[in-house]
Amino acid sequence: MINRFVIPVVVFALLAVVLAIGIVHSPQKGVIVSPLLGKPAPQFALPSLGNPSQVVRSADLRGRWYLFNVWGTWCGECRAEHDMLLTVRRAGVVPLVGLDWKDDDAQALGWLQQLGNPYQEVAVDRTGQVAIDWGVYGAPETFLVNPQGIIVYKHVGALTSETWTREILPLLPAPTRARS
Amino acid sequence: MRRAIGRSTPLLALWALLALGRAPAAWAIDTTQMPTPQLQARYEGLTHELRCVQCQNEAIADSPVDLAADLRRDVRDMLLAGKSDDDVRAWMVARYGDFILFRPRFAWKNAWLWGAPEVLLLLGVLIAWRVVRKRARLVTADHEPLPDDGSP
Numbered sequence: 287m288i289n290r291f292v293i294p295v296v297v298f299a300l301l302a303v304v305l306a307i308g309i310v311h312s313p314q315k316g317v318i319v320s321p322l323l324g325k326p327a328p329q330f331a332l333p334s335l336g337n338p339s340q341v342v343r344s345a346d347l348r349g350r351w352y353l354f355n356v357w358g359t360w361c362g363e364c365r366a367e368h369d370m371l372l373t374v375r376r377a378g379v380v381p382l383v384g385l386d387w388k389d390d391d392a393q394a395l396g397w398l399q400q401l402g403n404p405y406q407e408v409a410v411d412r413t414g415q416v417a418i419d420w421g422v423y424g425a426p427e428t429f430l431v432n433p434q435g436i437i438v439y440k441h442v443g444a445l446t447s448e449t450w451t452r453e454i455l456p457l458l459p460a461p462t463r464a465r466s
Numbered sequence: 467m468r469r470a471i472g473r474s475t476p477l478l479a480l481w482a483l484l485a486l487g488r489a490p491a492a493w494a495i496d497t498t499q500m501p502t503p504q505l506q507a508r509y510e511g512l513t514h515e516l517r518c519v520q521c522q523n524e525a526i527a528d529s530p531v532d533l534a535a536d537l538r539r540d541v542r543d544m545l546l547a548g549k550s551d552d553d554v555r556a557w558m559v560a561r562y563g564d565f566i567l568f569r570p571r572f573a574w575k576n577a578w579l580w581g582a583p584e585v586l587l588l589l590g591v592l593i594a595w596r597v598v599r600k601r602a603r604l605v606t607a608d609h610e611p612l613p614d615d616g617s618p
């Protein structure tokens with residue numbers, strides 16, 4: 287009987303297709319796709335690192351592209367990506383706004399002094415509430431926000447030159463890129 | 467000796483499970499006390515059904531991670547502010563997506579997942595019914611007397 291062989295083969299083929307789709311669509315296991323992509327960046331107003339009387343406001347960042355980078359001195363991967371952040375700063379294409387997540391101010395300042403400061407400004411998130419509002423679950427995380435205040439891209443983990451050139455640069459408008 | 471342990475293993479495991487389930491609050495990671503028993507029950511329910519997004523296989527109630535503690539604080543504050551359980555879930559999903567819910571909500575996107583057990587069960591019943599019918603026919607055929615070939 288043909289049935290005897292056809293049915294198992296068809297079932298196997300279907301299963302293989304389903305599993306293949308699953309494997310292809312989850313290249314980065316454990317990375318949560320943020321529901322905030324394509325949505326307005328969460329608002330915040332936090333003290334500026336090293337200058338607590340000054341407030342870093344998300345509203346003030348409207349009208350220009352910026353990279354929002356979540357870091358902390360307790361985070362090993364942040365140390366690993368720091369050189370890349372300095373490269374981004376030198377490229378001068380898009381400003382970096384840092385979020386110092388549940389960190390010690392003095393340690394954070396020491397870190398920037400020692401390793402170099404890639405940020406235009408750093409907001410201090412002592413309670414971790416702003417990080418939660420942004421759906422952050424592990425540092426470092428980097429968001430690209432457009433002039434309308436919409437999150438257009440998110441990267442979880444250390445920023446690499448590959449992510450920078452392949453994923454972030456192409457999202458930035460041509461005139462901005464030409465300046466680099 | 468080994469055999470004795472082997473025999474009592476299921477019992478021991480059961481005892482361990484029961485003991486864990488009834489672990490006193492002092493052992494727990496979370497020692498939050500809500501002002502009323504109702505709020506406490508809702509708080510415990512919610513913190514057990516929200517995933518610690520950093521460790522991913524633990525509820526925020528059981529996770530020692532800093533972020534889990536922050537999320538528990540937010541659950542507590544929202545409940546104290548009079549928010550409903552669904553408000554809290556929606557708040558979490560807006561930030562971390564459906565992944566944060568250990569008990570996923572029904573949506574058309576995952577309808578096939580919810581429907582799959584019923585569909586598979588129906589398929590299994592159909593197959594079983596067909597097999598049984600075929601076998602039943604074989605049995606009646608078997609009981610028919612052999613054709614008389616003239617042998618003694």
